[in-house]
Amino acid sequence: MAIERFLEDFQAGEAFTSQSVTLDAAMIKSFAAQFDPQPQHLDEAAAARSFFGGLVASGWHTAALTIKLIVESELKIAGGLVGSGLDEFQWYRPVRPGDSLRVEFEVLEIRQSLSRKDQGLVRLKIATLNQTGSPVLTLIASLIVPRRPQKPA
Amino acid sequence: MAIERFLEDFQAGEAFTSQSVTLDAAMIKSFAAQFDPQPQHLDEAAAARSFFGGLVASGWHTAALTIKLIVESELKIAGGLVGSGLDEFQWYRPVRPGDSLRVEFEVLEIRQSLSRKDQGLVRLKIATLNQTGSPVLTLIASLIVPRRPQKPA
Numbered sequence: 187m188a189i190e191r192f193l194e195d196f197q198a199g200e201a202f203t204s205q206s207v208t209l210d211a212a213m214i215k216s217f218a219a220q221f222d223p224q225p226q227h228l229d230e231a232a233a234a235r236s237f238f239g240g241l242v243a244s245g246w247h248t249a250a251l252t253i254k255l256i257v258e259s260e261l262k263i264a265g266g267l268v269g270s271g272l273d274e275f276q277w278y279r280p281v282r283p284g285d286s287l288r289v290e291f292e293v294l295e296i297r298q299s300l301s302r303k304d305q306g307l308v309r310l311k312i313a314t315l316n317q318t319g320s321p322v323l324t325l326i327a328s329l330i331v332p333r334r335p336q337k338p339a
Numbered sequence: 340m341a342i343e344r345f346l347e348d349f350q351a352g353e354a355f356t357s358q359s360v361t362l363d364a365a366m367i368k369s370f371a372a373q374f375d376p377q378p379q380h381l382d383e384a385a386a387a388r389s390f391f392g393g394l395v396a397s398g399w400h401t402a403a404l405t406i407k408l409i410v411e412s413e414l415k416i417a418g419g420l421v422g423s424g425l426d427e428f429q430w431y432r433p434v435r436p437g438d439s440l441r442v443e444f445e446v447l448e449i450r451q452s453l454s455r456k457d458q459g460l461v462r463l464k465i466a467t468l469n470q471t472g473s474p475v476l477t478l479i480a481s482l483i484v485p486r487r488p489q490k491p492a
Contacts, residue, residue, distance in 0.1 A: 220403070220407075221403035221404065221406060221407045222403070222406050222407065222410060223407070223410060223411070224410060224419045224420065225419065226419055226421075236418060236419065237418045237419070237421055237483075237485075244406075245422050246399075246402065246403050246406050249399065249402070250373070250374035250375070250399050250403060251374065253374060253375050253397075253399050254373070254374045254375065254376070257375060257376060257377060258376070265389060265390050266377045266378065266379055266389065266390070267377065268379075268390055269398050269430060270429065270430060271427075271428055271429040271430060272425065272428035272429075272478075273426060273427070273428065274424075274426070275424055275425035275426065275428060276423065276424035276425075277422060277423060277424060325425075330390075332390075
């Protein structure tokens with residue numbers, strides 16, 4: 187079991203790799219039906235006629251799976267993963283049934299909050315890769331991370 | 340039924356408002372179980388002890404619902420909503436059971452692609468608001484939009 191980290195426990199440059207997940211058509215359609223009901227994510231025949239030439243996962247499905255893989259990775263943060271924002275979020279290529287995704291992420295920066303002594307921000311550089319190692323999604327996420335509580339003197 | 344737009348049909352400053360959706364605890368837990376399995380999204384008692392003081396939706400759930408509300412809005416794009424990236428993505432406040440979300444979005448910029456004559460980019464400024472009108476999420480999304488096909492001469 188991984189130890190829960192506080193702000194003081196992070197080091198810039200530290201890198202992590204998640205487990206992987208393989209998508210099938212049923213998963214792609216189930217997410218799309220709930221959150222991104224468009225033909226290219228729901229129906230093979232309509233998808234074949236679309237921009238993508240076949241069924242593709244919603245980009246938001248890829249994003250949600252990225253979070254799941256990070257939440258289930260060895261990086262555990264005291265209080266959980268709490269995001270404040272994202273930057274430079276870019277999709278590169280479609281994710282199709284049968285593709286396997288894994289996430290590589292790295293600590294980019296650690297910053298003490300100026301307004302709150304008890305917390306800070308950790309910026310992670312995140313890349314979601316497919317089974318050929320090609321990026322499907324990259325982003326930078328800012329996480330709110332508590333400082334280690336001080337023992338009373 | 341709204342007309343499907345091509346790049347030429349967009350105008351900077353044009354604004355849209357989505358329908359609204361109300362979240363309940365079951366929806367929050369169902370998304371979290373699939374994509375963000377953390378105690379603050381899954382379990383009332385554990386959530387009460389968390390940073391948030393009670394059950395809150397995953398920020399990715401809010402993001403996915405934002406997309407759903409935009410997909411179901413009156414803005415229809417030829418070939419569907421195809422995102423290339425996001426910027427300035429920021430969460431402001433938690434979404435709790437009973438909160439209603441709606442999305443206000445506006446055309447920020449329209450750009451012809453330099454490398455592909457047949458398409459361009461539309462940048463949308465997006466704000467997801469709760470029932471009190473307070474933002475819970477804002478972002479800028481870049482969409483790939485086809486130009487209107489030219490009739491052969």
